[in-house]
Amino acid sequence: MADIITCREKYFMHNSLVCLIQAVRNQYCTIELRNGDAVSGKLSFVDGFMNVSLEDAVFITSDDQQHHFEFFFVQARNIRFITIPQNVEITAAIMEQLEKNRRQFAPRLSEIVGGKQLDKGSVKRRLFAAPNDGDEVTGDH
Known part of the structure; x- marks a missing residue:
């Protein structure tokens, strides 16, 4: 393909x-x-x-x-x-x-979080974190 x-x-x-x-x-x-x-x-x-x-x-x-x-x-x-x-x-x-x-x-995990190598727990925290808790949120929301 x-x-x-x-x-x-x-x-x-x-x-x-x-x-x-x-x-x-x-x-x-x-x-x-x-x-x-x-x-x-x-x-x-x-x-x-x-x-x-x-x-x-x-x-x-x-x-x-x-x-x-x-x-x-x-x-x-x-x-x-x-x-x-x-x-x-x-x-x-x-x-x-x-x-x-x-x-x-x-989508691969690295695509979701901007190409950074992260473990699954870190990805979940980043994807579902509130925008104001200090951790930068990446991905499409």
Whole structure:
């Protein structure tokens, strides 16, 4: 996954069905494009906006010509639909992927307290301290 993820992308990852497409990463699927063409291959990457990268792909034109590609990128706006493999339990896959996303993008303690290394007790005191008790409060409140 990319190192830099925007807040907007995180929002889409948690509040749309992008998490289902992310859950079928490393499986073979077919993507039908808006122009009637299709591409099949191993889903290697999906970002929060549903841009998709496939490996070992076969591009199938509307007149059934096939072209093989080692790597194929599809921009989200060109996708009509994605066929999910039948062996995927959709509800379980969504729940599992949402949990992975939450763990991956949860704020780290060092981010909350301005990059300082603190123990958990100190973090709690700083986060929940009243503003006038002499200890500087950091983080978003």
